[in-house]
Amino acid sequence: MADNYTFFSELIGPFTRECILWVDKEMNEGTTFWGDPSVGDFDSPEEHSGWEKYKAWADYYDIMEDEEALSFDWQVVDREYIWIYSLDSGNMDQAAKFMQRLLKNYGRPGQALKIEAAFTCSKPRADEFGGAAAIVTAEKIEFMSTSHWVQEQMKKVKNP
Secondary structure, eight states, X not given: OOOEEEEEEEEEOOOOHHHHHHHHHHHHHXXXXXXXXXXXXSSOGGGOOHHHXXXXXXXXXXXXXXXXXXXXXXXXXXXXXXXXXXXXXXXXHHHHHHHHHHHHHHOOTTXXXXXXXXXXXXXXXXXXXXXEEXXXXXXXXXXXXXXXXHHHHHHHSOOO
């Protein structure tokens, strides 16, 4: 049996002290962003009504997807940067959505972040290796995969 992994490691920022404090609170206390949605005071869906309550729950589930836990690790570096990384099988989509939420709440106008990932396998199996990248802004996330790029390039090459 082979094991597949997704590795990424990005240093993002710089961010304001307010942003760093928010990240620290959200990640360490397990409030609405990663933990129990009924706990905490930041965008708690339970504190809203009507459309605002729906939007708060939608934001929470959009980032968490079907996962029960955060799929990447993080550390504050030099008091203004955030290092996000995966130790074995991180969810790049979840990390990109986290980055987007940071930009929506604390980013500068027009600011963009990037994330790159490597897909590896514990055994040298065909088609089990690759990579991906994303550019993240407050408005959108654009992904690309190396396998898609290779397929598109192969279509352009005339093979005998």
